[in-house]
Amino acid sequence: MKAKDKLIVALDFDTREKAVDAIQRLEADVEIFKVGLELYLASRGKIVEYLQEKGKKVFLDLKFMDIPNTVAGAAREAAKMGVFMFNVHVPGGKQMMASAREAVEQVAAGGLQKPLLIGVTVLTSLDQNDLLQLGITQDVKELVIARARLAKEAGLDGVVASPKEAAEIKSACGDEFVSVCPGVRPTWSAAGDQKRIMTPKDAINQGASYLVVGRPITGAENPAEAAKLVLEEMEEGFEC
Template sequence: MKERLIFALDVEDGATALAWVERLRAEVGLFKVGKQLFTSAGPELVRRIVLNGGQVFLDLKYHDIPNTVAKAAIEALRLGVSMLNVHALGGMTMMQTMSAQVRQIAAAEGRPCPLLLAVTILTSASQSDLQAVGIDRPVTEMVVRLAQLAQAAGLDGVVASAQEAPLIRQACGPDFVIVTPGVRPVASAVDDQQRIMTPAAALAAGADYLVVGRPIATASDPVQAARAIVTEMASSASA
């Protein structure tokens, strides 16, 4: 079950990130590298995490013209990442182009292809946030529409709130991967997330992977906090 837990490396520099990797490598399945850390420490950090035995979810949410996104994703492939994502709002052509080119290069170069994911609607976004940018449809409707678009474009799954996971599972089937941020163990702070769920509830809702950051990083004993989450995940799966 620990392979389905992703720890968010929401830190400022590579040295701190590598210290977390060393501390939690035996407790979690993947390490999420986002925009702050990647901007600070760059591709070399990703290479070092992979060389040190860690799997990386490169969370850069590519959103650009199709060829630019495809070329960026190919370089992520060559870094050895296990997951990467794009914004589904980038559209069908962008996602199709990226998926096709990454898979082609992976096969040609004999590299394992990472899971290719699309972000639907950010878990920090509320209905009023969507309306402010001209999206008048309900959050749940937009999430499902974007998930179906990503699936049709050849992607492996989506990043979405666990609250929408049952709808995505119904629309996209049992093999479509759902990666869920906004996961908070019971009694944890909500922070800046709007659509959150506990680990057990997220798995029960249909999530495949859970992204957890602050509830582990700010715990008095991060290793024990990670183990407690894995235990909760396992109990949910066996219930």
């Protein structure tokens, strides 16, 4: 895979118009875009169709978490949309994840392309102190790996995790198990509200399957140039 196949740009906007402007600036350099809760709701879901009409892949980042039957229904609808990837929260439990997997398989059996189904382990905005406030005393890395193993047991294709855990996830779950890594910050950008971060070069070195980068690209004066710089840093990781 080339760097372009591993970069996911997060479209964290509050209007469809802002997102469309960013997509048009980036479409020559970016193949995969992440649509989260804010933009999905602001665009009434229409931004997904717009991206697909452009021939782009969509990571639908809605982080489903509910009782198994409800999540299965949501997963079924996400799969029917033809997205490239979507996610659920691992803390929703093994049965919830397995139900989502079964729903995706049912849609794929009908002839539609099967999306990657991944699980959110621990949000990259949380560190050890945040977990302690939630009553979780387990080391953050140990918790991520344990949740990654649970996701694999439930039949998921991979997980969302900090790049700091990518190498250990590969070791615990195998090379084919996907690691989608937010919390990626180029050497020239600010950390923002992310706490467990890593540069694109180092994240690739650690075995991350996909890197999610948002504000360092979309908030740049020249988003296309920023995307090219991120891709260059990723290429350096391939060479190491």
